[in-house]
Amino acid sequence: MAITQDSAPPISDRERRQRVVIRFAGDSGDGMQLAGARFTDASAAFGNDLATLPNFPAEIRAPAGTLAGVSAFQIHIAGGDILTPGDAPDVLVAMNPAALKKNLDDVMPGGVIVINTDSFEERNLAKAGYETDPREDGTLDGYNVLAAPMDELTKEAVKDSGVQGREVLRSKNFFALGALAWMFDRPQETTLDWVAEKFAAKPEVLAANTAAFKAGYNYGITTEAFAHSTFEVPAADLPPGEYTNVVGNQTIAWGLIAGAQAAGIPLFYASYPITPASDVLHELARHKNFGIKTFQAEDEIAAVGLALGAAFVGHLGVTGTSGPGVALKSETISLALMAELPLIILNVQRGGPSTGLPTKTEQSDLMMSIHGRHGDAPLPVIAASSPGDAFDAAIEACRIAIKYMTPVILLSDGYIGTSSEPWLLPDSANLPSFPTSFATHIEGKEFMPYLRDPETLARPWAVPGTPGLEHRVGGLEKDQLTGDVSYDPINHEVMTLLREQKVAAVANDIPDIEVEDDADAELLVVGWGSTYSATRAGVNNTRLEGYKVAHIHLRHLHPFANNLGEVLARYPKVLVPELNRGQLSRLLRAEFLVPAISFSKVQGLPFKAAEIKDKIIETLEMP
């Protein structure tokens, strides 16, 4: 090899870009999620601001080489002010023809396409539905194509590592990763250290992946086409502090740990495996040394029952699931509401109805969260807006559940759960604290399990092991003081209203909505949940073009902040972008009689910033 050094050429040779969007795409078995995650870590270490979006098929393993089997991971790296994983890739890595076919339409005109030429043979072309080779028939005209025979080069690179047979080509994602690391001047040690730790027990795999990565990097240096496609994306100018790169399923688990610590009670997490929520269970199961009890239940209904049982005896009971699981749990959620016990139901939403799109994102369980129970059964609903925000949203859910003795629905979604962003680490010393006060003794002659706190309307939390406080709770209507079963008609009405007022009173305990950007705009954009990043970027980009736009983003979906109605009334036009068929917009119309305009997208994918911008302008220009 002519050049053996593996340092980057002088920065001046690299094309400077403020932001670049890269998509790794290949067959499900090609290791693209892993390649993307490693590139993300290296980019974080480099100091870029970033956002990611994994996009993988629901099938465990669709037939190799087919369009259905394509798995992709998109990352947006920038010198700052990044909000979304990017609308269109500037660079596409396509490990096979199917990956090219499925993703090419999204690539920016003139974009870079890195392809593995070894996979472009007749059978794979046919499986992808190409009648002719797209490399030769003009399909790729106008793109900057960087072709490498990755199979052959990987085989050559790993020949001394000791891996055999099918294992050999497993390392080709590291070859691709190495080439990209060269192109974007990523630090090699971040990836190589990870490989060394991850495969410490499999020395031959460690050696193969290391060799493939280095071979890819060196191929970049030595191959003219690659050498002329190098970029410099400057480190971001982020607020000072310590950062880490997080995915939402991780932060929401950490938020629950922090919430339990804030309350001073043990965390009990019961769940049944379900996409895309299972990683929350996995994460919490790793932290038993906090005294956390995780329980993989026999089904969704058992999981919520377990969490409720734990809550009855003084633990922070949490059950995590996705939409189908919430449907199954609804009867027990009603019991928690009737028994007035704290309980958190985490819903990492996915595309529905029925099994729907398990690996894709959607916000279509909002109405179910607010209304999806039998009887008049209100409960607080809180939504996380990003992977980092999931930490705070989880703590807030814990606070409200305990303070108001109520089940709380905590909404995340597949996008928040599986995508990542840099997160400014919170100062552990300044995390919230809301110590739980259990009932310890009888006030008056006998214990009144439903005697309420006059401010919060919460009943006392009296747990087993406390002498003299023995009492029974249950699903039958309760007498408003003694908690004894009561069929009294007036008592039922009083209790129904009390349960409603208690939840409504949470509004007095949450911050007022503050309008971002142009308070005097014609148009207010109202978002909730994971659309934050795209709406924020869409609003920013619209304002850069000289339009005035106001923006609010809701964390509390039930009850709403006290001033929401007043804020909405200030704007002639209210636009509500949602990944559902207009559920929040309908709630706003019903609650506040405002002519909210729904902007709906239900493709299993997040909004693009450009879609939001176009819709804002269209709405502003409407008569």
Next chain:
Amino acid sequence: MTIAYTRQDFQSDQEVRWCPGCGDYTILASVQLFMADAGIPKENVVFVSGIGCAARFPYYMETFGMHSVHGRAPAIATGIAAARPELSVWVVSGDGDALSIGGNHLIHALRRNVNIKILLFNNQIYGLTKGQYSPTSEAGKRTKSSPMGSLDHPFNPVSLALGAEATFVARTLDMDRTHTIEMLTAAHQHQGSAFIEIYQNCNVFNDKAFIELTAKESRDENQIRLVQGEKVLFDGGKKGVALEEGRAFIVDVEQYGEDVVHTHDATVDDPATAFALSRLAHGPHGPTPLGIFRNVERPAYDDDMERQIADATEAKGPGDLASVLRTNATWTVD
């Protein structure tokens, strides 16, 4: 610590509202007498029920209690026991609650061996909804929902519990307080899940379902008492139970002698013999075994859960949130 209680200490101030003559009254008395005798601090006792006539039970016990969701009591009780292993957790259920809508939770609670005691009041009918056939009703039973006879093949609850490899399985009769208290005591002393099927008469919708076992003139020839370490003899010693090729059957002792009669041992780990005994009667017709079928030791789930926490804490030290937040690579921006 044993505390001197009386039955009254376990009676709540709620008026007991089962139909007059219901078998539940006797069971309630037996449980309260047992509790007074067991001396568990009553603030550490939790009764959990689902839905059905039997499910009213917690309201009448002056302990902690939860009247929960139809069929889900074993799951809720599992949460209670797993969270707080020091508590004495009891599930009261019926044949519809435990075996129909809640069948899944029952078998999983039993296989896990979580420290809960499940009392199944089996009256072979839906009482609260006024008389439909249940999963233990005999095939062909005519009820409002089965005017031409039920097509369902019934469960044998003891066989089902043994199939789930429950570590403690017993059967008793509502009317027999002494035997019921004996079973409750043994269940309480057992570490892990315990399952007791209690034949309970519903005098309104399924009266005399167990009459063959309770009537003076027939009970001796139909009650097979399983006693640990003793030959399985009944009908005044005239009949016995023998085992051959894994199958239990009844023998005439006068004809074959006592040597062929099986000696009961509930502590054998293999549940096959206990299962064979449970097949002697399918439903309370003819000679039916009562007593402890199986009583074996296996680590309780909740104890194992505590052990994992202790092991993790010893290996990694007490949890430190600040270090968990730094699980992934971190970097500092100045």
